[in-house]
Amino acid sequence: KQGITRHAVDPASRFRLVGRRVELVPELGESGGVEWGRLLDALLEPCEPLVVALRKLGEVDGAAKDLEQILSLEPRHQLARLDLAMIRATERKDPAGALPELEALAAELPDEAKVRLALGMALNELGRFAEAVRLYARACEEQGPHNVGVLMALESDLAHAFLKAGEPVKALAATRRAAALHEAKGLAWLDGMDPLVLWWRHAQA
Numbered sequence: 001k002q003g004i005t006r007h008a009v010d011p012a013s014r015f016r017l018v019g020r021r022v023e024l025v026p027e028l029g030e031s032g033g034v035e036w037g038r039l040l041d042a043l044l045e046p047c048e049p050l051v052v053a054l055r056k057l058g059e060v061d062g063a064a065k066d067l068e069q070i071l072s073l074e075p076r077h078q079l080a081r082l083d084l085a086m087i088r089a090t091e092r093k094d095p096a097g098a099l100p101e102l103e104a105l106a107a108e109l110p111d112e113a114k115v116r117l118a119l120g121m122a123l124n125e126l127g128r129f130a131e132a133v134r135l136y137a138r139a140c141e142e143q144g145p146h147n148v149g150v151l152m153a154l155e156s157d158l159a160h161a162f163l164k165a166g167e168p169v170k171a172l173a174a175t176r177r178a179a180a181l182h183e184a185k186g187l188a189w190l191d192g193m194d195p196l197v198l199w200w201r202h203a204q205a
Contacts, residue, residue, distance in 0.1 A: 051063045060092070071084070078108060081105060082114065082118060089102070096126060102122055123161075127164075132161040152192075159205050171201075175205045179198065
């Protein structure tokens with residue numbers, strides 16, 4: 001984490017890491033095909049923690065610039081598209097502008113929980129609570145026990161959507177399921193979930 005933070009707060013260091021990886025790809029061959037996609041993912045995967053760190057540090061413009069740099073190389077790169085849409089929906093307070101990209105990604109990646117979490121958040125921000133409830137309820141059902149941390153995040157966001165929709169009893173049922181799962185895991189901080197958010201949603205319900 002210290003290494004990520006150092007890169008994140010030092011623009012020269014950050015752009016050496018992201019920029020050099022972007023420069024490497026054209027040197028290694030023409031774009032297109034499965035091998036190109038694998039190569040691109042391998043080169044750009046380490047950039048993701050930097051983008052996350054930048055957002056947490058409030059360096060939104062730096063994160064967006066890194067993502068735009070990636071997309072200039074490969075406009076179809078789904079992870080970069082998702083992160084950029086999330087920045088637009090949250091930090092830049094433009095969920096309506098981010099919604100078309102999030103909907104497109106949801107169609108391309110129907111099983112990706114991170115996309116559904118982001119899309120549900122945008123729907124909530126736009127006041128489309130019933131749609132958010134349906135999205136999260138379906139996502140919880142499909143997620144099942146495959147990744148308990150992600151399931152807890154989906155359940156807590158489902159509760160938030162239920163509260164917004166004026167259904168506190170259903171919201172409480174969702175947070176109780178999530179809280180029971182968390183207690184069963186020894187209150188551990190699992191990948192895909194934030195305990196603070198989960199228990200705050202439970203308190204609200």
